[in-house]
Each structure stands twice: as structure tokens, then as C-alpha cells.
Amino acid sequence: MKIALTGNPNCGKTTLFNAITGKVEHVGNWPGVTVEKKEGPVKDDLNPASIPMTVVDLPGAYSLSPYTSEESITSEFVRNESPDVIINIVDATNLNRSLFFTTQLLEIGIPVVVALNKSDLSAKQGIIIDTQLLSDALNCPVIETVATHSRENGLGDIVEAVAMVKKEVKKQRSVSIRGSRSADSKEKMEAVDERRFDFVNDLVEQAERRKIDSTKQTAQDKFDRIVAHKWLGLPIFAGVIYLVFSVSQTWVGPWLADLLVGWIEGFYGFVEGLMGEAVNPLLSALLLDGIIGGVGAVVGFLPLIMVLFFMLALLEDSGYMSRVAVIMDRFFKRIGLSGKSIIPMIVSTGCAIPGIMATRTIKNERQRRTTAMLSPFMPCGAKLPIIALFAGVFFGDQAWVGTSMYFLAIFVIVFSGLIIRKITGDTSQSYFIMELPEYRLPSIKRATVSMLFRAKAFIVKAGTIILICNAVVHILQTFTWDLSVVAEGMADTSILAGLASPMAFLFIPLGFGIWQFAAAAITGFIAKENVVGTLAVTFAITNFIDVEELALVGGSAEVLGVFGIGAVAAMSYLVFNLFTPPCFAAIGSMNSEMEDPKWVWGAIGFQLGMGYVLAFLVYQIGTLITAGTFGTGFLPGLIAVVAMVGFVGFLMHRGSRSVKFELTDVAVGK
Numbered sequence: 001m002k003i004a005l006t007g008n009p010n011c012g013k014t015t016l017f018n019a020i021t022g023k024v025e026h027v028g029n030w031p032g033v034t035v036e037k038k039e040g041p042v043k044d045d046l047n048p049a050s051i052p053m054t055v056v057d058l059p060g061a062y063s064l065s066p067y068t069s070e071e072s073i074t075s076e077f078v079r080n081e082s083p084d085v086i087i088n089i090v091d092a093t094n095l096n097r098s099l100f101f102t103t104q105l106l107e108i109g110i111p112v113v114v115a116l117n118k119s120d121l122s123a124k125q126g127i128i129i130d131t132q133l134l135s136d137a138l139n140c141p142v143i144e145t146v147a148t149h150s151r152e153n154g155l156g157d158i159v160e161a162v163a164m165v166k167k168e169v170k171k172q173r174s175v176s177i178r179g180s181r182s183a184d185s186k187e188k189m190e191a192v193d194e195r196r197f198d199f200v201n202d203l204v205e206q207a208e209r210r211k212i213d214s215t216k217q218t219a220q221d222k223f224d225r226i227v228a229h230k231w232l233g234l235p236i237f238a239g240v241i242y243l244v245f246s247v248s249q250t251w252v253g254p255w256l257a258d259l260l261v262g263w264i265e266g267f268y269g270f271v272e273g274l275m276g277e278a279v280n281p282l283l284s285a286l287l288l289d290g291i292i293g294g295v296g297a298v299v300g301f302l303p304l305i306m307v308l309f310f311m312l313a314l315l316e317d318s319g320y321m322s323r324v325a326v327i328m329d330r331f332f333k334r335i336g337l338s339g340k341s342i343i344p345m346i347v348s349t350g351c352a353i354p355g356i357m358a359t360r361t362i363k364n365e366r367q368r369r370t371t372a373m374l375s376p377f378m379p380c381g382a383k384l385p386i387i388a389l390f391a392g393v394f395f396g397d398q399a400w401v402g403t404s405m406y407f408l409a410i411f412v413i414v415f416s417g418l419i420i421r422k423i424t425g426d427t428s429q430s431y432f433i434m435e436l437p438e439y440r441l442p443s444i445k446r447a448t449v450s451m452l453f454r455a456k457a458f459i460v461k462a463g464t465i466i467l468i469c470n471a472v473v474h475i476l477q478t479f480t481w482d483l484s485v486v487a488e489g490m491a492d493t494s495i496l497a498g499l500a501s502p503m504a505f506l507f508i509p510l511g512f513g514i515w516q517f518a519a520a521a522i523t524g525f526i527a528k529e530n531v532v533g534t535l536a537v538t539f540a541i542t543n544f545i546d547v548e549e550l551a552l553v554g555g556s557a558e559v560l561g562v563f564g565i566g567a568v569a570a571m572s573y574l575v576f577n578l579f580t581p582p583c584f585a586a587i588g589s590m591n592s593e594m595e596d597p598k599w600v601w602g603a604i605g606f607q608l609g610m611g612y613v614l615a616f617l618v619y620q621i622g623t624l625i626t627a628g629t630f631g632t633g634f635l636p637g638l639i640a641v642v643a644m645v646g647f648v649g650f651l652m653h654r655g656s657r658s659v660k661f662e663l664t665d666v667a668v669g670k
């Protein structure tokens with residue numbers, strides 16, 4: 001038996017899905033989180049009769065009308081894949097809006113069970129709903145649920161009602177709005193929609209009583225007036241992110257990471273002892289330095305990342321991130337993107353792939369593609385070890401490093417948005433109205449689950465892709481081109497050095513023309529965590545956390561120590577890795593969302609150029625400030641950068657000309 005979960009955005013479909021299937025799909029306190037359907041069987045304890053039941057979570061939708069395309073996955077699913085029962089999740093705090101969709105679902109002829117979700121919130125707001133009356137009027141079971149509670153949440157009743165309703169299918173008489181069956185044009189449809197609104201309004205008037213608690217509302221409003229303020233909003237956001245980084249990067253994170261790295265080193269020693277002299281030295285080096293060392297270096301950052309994810313999940317759950325969307329909307333409108341674009345970007349702070357997929361809710365094609373192109377600039381989970389490594393080794397774990405990377409990302413996104421608008425010559429603007437969810441105390445449990453889920457994905461990746469890459473890197477640096485072992489002190493003769501050196505040459509004007517860094521940047525395209533792994537393998541360092549051991553703290557601009565670069569070049573390298581194209585998987589996802597090779601190649605080219613130009617500026621200007629002269633390779637670098645900027649300028653010029661041309665074309669045509 002197939003059960004579809006439908007309802008307006010943010011009503012709690014995915015939360016309910018997770019609760020009745022035991023899965024961990026992403027839940028966010030804003031509309032538009034789910035963009036793809038997800039399936040799962042009902043948990044055994046909710047299904048004592050063991051009826052085979054598969055539940056399908058769908059993206060949120062406001063309507064089934066064929067004239068709105070954004071929610072097509074949902075309407076196509078309920079119309080074409082004929083689920084046996086529809087669970088319609090209705091937000092009990094917003095009956096008026098939710099029931100519009102319900103009346104449409106009731107007309108399809110598939111049995112419907114209404115879950116009156118968030119009934120804890122509605123009760124708190126003093127809303128009393130007569131479920132019996134609703135159930136009678138709609139001819140379907142109506143059950144109060146609290147999907148976020150683990151007990152007494154009404155979920156058992158829902159599953160039971162679904163099983164019952166299926167048996168009694170003939171009895172569910174559909175509620176139909178006059179004229180809806182014969183509405184074959186947009187005008188007729190609109191007339192039906194009006195009647196639908198009237199029906200819902202009447203029904204809600206009878207079924208709902210509200211005791212309006214105005215004091216609470218104003219307290220939240222007052223808070224919002226400060227937090228989402230025109231000018232104060234952004235600095236407050238900066239402060240919040242700084243705090244998040246302070247905790248994860250400076251206070252709690254390193255302490256936990258130290259512990260973990262201690263264990264990894266213990267394990268390294270244990271395996272070393274086990275193998276002793278008996279194992280071929282090449283093989284033991286591969287296992288110890290290539291695999292355990294390389295993977296260990298990446299995994300060492302896990303605690304920092306977990307703390308950061310935990311705190312971001314708390315912020316998301318509290319409702320604060322929706323306010324950030326409102327703050328950013330002002331900037332986004334100016335550059336021709338909509339506030340909707342911010343959601344993919346927030347999602348991208350976890351991973352760019354779901355972020356890019358989240359652009360599907362944006363209707364305007366250019367805005368959607370531009371958002372898919374710019375979202376990967378946000379530092380994702382895989383880039384965090386790189387930030388943590390460089391912040392730790394060169395900047396004494398200071399929180400401003402990570403914070404500034406987030407804000408540099410926002411700046412780059414806004415700036416790039418402007419450029420792309422000029423290049424495409426499309427100046428359309430969108431207006432975005434976001435329903436702000438109420439603030440609430442974030443749930444430690446939900447944040448923990450979300451954190452553990454991401455940590456698991458991180459570990460799986462470290463144990464597969466990262467492990468293989470590190471092994472390959474280690475083998476490539478162990479052998480020379482004629483397959484003999486690289487002699488002591490002759491690392492430059494290895495295959496890896498041979499492959500990476502031409503790239504390193506291009507990086508001279510950026511301050512890191514060293515083959516090890518080039519190799520790490522290249523493996524970073526496979527997965528960004530590889531940057532750390534490859535640096536660990538090529539420099540033979542296994543402990544990146546205990547910076548004192550590396551004796552690099554306070555190295556400032558001097559060229560010193562193991563890496564052979566100074567703080568300015570380190571910053572340039574960090575910027576380069578963050579702002580060049582994302583990993584291949586994310587590029588693949590860009591490709592499938594953009595559906596246009598011109599855009600995909602344009603995006604990759606743009607991201608490469610952006611990373612190069614930013615790294616060049618950071619290195620050269622940084623060196624000028626700290627050392628009083630420009631850095632190495634200034635002139636050739638400048639020529640390359642001017643050429644790139646000039647090309648973009650040319651495209652922008654052409655783009656704005658094409659707009660004028662189109663406009664005059666229209667005028668002449670008329």
C-alpha cells in the first residue's frame with residue numbers, strides 16, 4: 001500500500017515521515033526544504049498488523065492547479081502514481097491557508113486522512129479546533145498530531161486511520177467545489193478558486209476558536225525588529241557566526257579534536273608495532289602514512305565540524321535562519337536574485353549538492369541557474385577541515401578566519417550575482433514573501449540527530465573516496481616515472497611531482513607554486529577533504545591538530561617550517577580552495593539542475609577565474625602590506641588576471657547591449 005504525504009511547505013511532512021518510518025531526512029524550519037520525493041516503510045511498532053505500507057514524502061505544495069508549475073512533483077505524483085491513501089498534513093496554526101489544498105486533494109478520489117499537525121503550537125497559541133466538525137464537513141478522518149514528539153503524538157492513530165480508510169474506500173464521499181470538474185481555462189479555474197476560498201473560510205469560522213494572545217506576538221515582533229533590522233541585522237548575523245566559530249574552532253572543538261587525534265596516533269603506533277620488520281617497507285609506508293595518516297588527518301577535524309554542525313542545526317531549528325533570509329533578501333533583490341536564493345545557500349553550508357537541488361523552488365530560470373552556480377561558494381562541510389587546518393596552523397585557531405570566509409562568500413555571491421545579471425542581460429526582479437516561522441527553543445535532540453547524520457556521512461566518505469585518493473597519492477609519490485622507488489630527498493622526481501608541477505607553475509603568482517599544494521588542490525576536486533589528506537600524505541604529517549608540535553604558530557609572513565609558505569600565502573591558498581569550482585559530485589549536480597552546457601561550462605570557468613583572481617589579490621596585496629613589496633610572479637599574474645577580468649567585462653558589455661537591442665527590436669516591431 002502506497003501512502004503519499006502532502007501538504008503546504010513547512011507544515012511538517014518530513015518530520016512526520018521521519019517519525020513514522022524511522023528515517024533521517026533533512027528537516028528545516030523554513031519552506032522548501034524537501035525538493036525530491038523520498039520513500040520508506042512504516043515502522044513496525046506503528047504497524048502492529050504488519051500491513052505492507054510504504055510512505056512517500058513529497059515537496060510542499062500550496063495547490064494542485066495545473067497553472068502553477070513549481071509544485072509539479074507533488075501534483076504529478078498524486079495524479080499519476082495513484083497512491084492508495086493520501087495523508088494530508090495540515091498546519092493547525094494556519095488552517096485557513098492549509099485547507100485550500102485539502103479541498104483540492106479531496107476531489108481526486110483517493111481516500112484522504114488529515115493530520116492536524118503542530119497541534120502543540122496551536123494549543124499554545126490558544127487556538128481551539130473542533131476536529132469532529134472538520135471531519136464531518138470534509139468527510140474524512142481528522143487526527144491531531146505532534147510530529148516532533150516521541151510519545152502521544154497521534155502517529156499511531158494516523159497509521160490506523162490509513163489502514164481503516166483503505167478498507168472503507170467506497171464510503172469516503174468527496175467534497176467538491178462547484179464547477180471544479182469543468183474548469184478548463186485559467187479564468188474558470190480562478191472562479192473555482194474563489195469559491196474554494198469561501199468554502200474554507202466558512203469552514204474555519206465554524207471549526208476554529210482563537211483566543212488571541214497579543215502580548216506574546218509583540219514580544220517576538222519586538223525581537224524581530226532588532227534581529228531582522230535593516231542595518232543591525234547583518235552585524236548581528238556576523239556576531240552569531242563568530243560565536244559559532246569561537247565555540248567550534250577555538251573553545252570546544254580543538255579540545256575534542258586533540259583527544260581524537262591522540263587516539264588516531266595511538267592506532268598508528270599500534271599498527272606500526274604489529275607490522276614491525278616483517279612487512280615490506282613500501283607496503284607498511286602505504287598503510288601507515290598513506291592510509292592511516294592521510295585519513296586520520298581528515299578525520300581529526302571531525303569534532304570541530306560536528307560542533308559547528310550542531311550549532312548551525314540549533315540556529316536553523318530556532319527559526320533564526322529564516323530571519324537571515326529576510327536580511328539577505330535586501331541585497332539579493334538588488335542583484336536580481338530573490339530571497340528564495342538564500343535557502344539553497346544556507347543548505348550549501350552543509351553540502352553544496354542538496355543546496356544546488358534546493359534551487360528547484362526558484363521559478364525564474366536565470367535566477368535558478370545563477371543560484372545553482374553561486375551556492376557552491378558557501379563553505380560546505382568538506383571545506384571546513386581546510387579552513388580549520390589553516391586557521392589552526394597559521395592563525396592560532398582564531399575564530400575570525402572561519403567567520404571571514406563565510407562573509408567573503410556572501411560578498412563574492414552578491415558581487416558575482418551582479419556580474420551574471422549583466423552578462424545575461426536579464427534584469428527581471430522577483431519579490432519574495434517568506435512566512436516567518438515562530439521562534440522557539442531549539443531542540444538538542446534534533447540538532448544531535450542532524451549532527452550525527454552528517455558525521456556519519458563524513459566518516460563514510462573518509463573511509464571510501466578519501467582513503468582511495470590518499471592511497472593513490474601515496475603510490476604516485478613513492479615511484480618515479482620509470483617505476484623505481486623515489487630516492488631519499490628526491491621527492492621532486494616522483495610521478496606525483498611530475499604531474500602537479502606544471503600546475504604549480506601557474507600558482508606562483510598566488511604564492512603557493514609548490515607541487516604538493518598543487519597536487520592537493522587537484523585532488524580537492526574529487527572531494528574537498530582531500531586537500532587536507534593530500535597535504536598530510538605529501539608532507540608526511542599526521543597530526544594537524546596539535547599546532548605547537550608543528551611549531552608554526554605566530555609564523556606570520558615569514559616563509560618557514562614544514563609547508564614552506566607564510567601566512568599570507570596560506571590565506572591565499574585557503575581562498576583558492578574555497579572559491580574555485582566545487583567537487584565533481586557538486587558539478588554533476590549543477591549540470592543536472594542547469595540543463596544547459598553553456599551555463600555549466602560558464603559556471604566552471606567563472607568559478608575558476610574567481611578563485612584565481614581572489615587568491616592573487618589576497619597574496620599580492622597581503623605581501624605588499626606585510627613585506628612592503630609585491631610577491632613572486634606579480635607581473636605574469638597581473639597579466640592573467642587582467643585578461644580574465646577583461647573577458648568578463650567584454651561579456652558584460654555584450655550582455656547589456658543585447659538588452660538594448662531586444663528593447664529596440666520590440667519597439668520597431670510594434
Ligand SMILES: Nc1nc2c(ncn2[C@@H]2O[C@H](COP(=O)(O)OP(=O)(O)OP(=O)(O)O)[C@@H](O)[C@H]2O)c(=O)[nH]1
Pocket residue numbers: 007008009010011012013014015016026027028029030031032033034035058059060061117118119120121145146147148149317
Ligand atoms: N512544534 C511543532 N513543530 C513541528 C511539528 N512538526 C514539524 N515541526 C517543525 O516544523 C518545521 C518544518 O518541518 P519539515 O518537516 O521540514 O516540514 P516540511 O513540510 O517537510 O517542509 P518542506 O519540505 O519545506 O515542504 C521544522 O522546524 C519542524 O521541527 C509539530 O508537530 N510541532
Ligand SMILES: [Mg+2]
Pocket residue numbers: 013014015026027033034058059060
Ligand atoms: Mg520536507
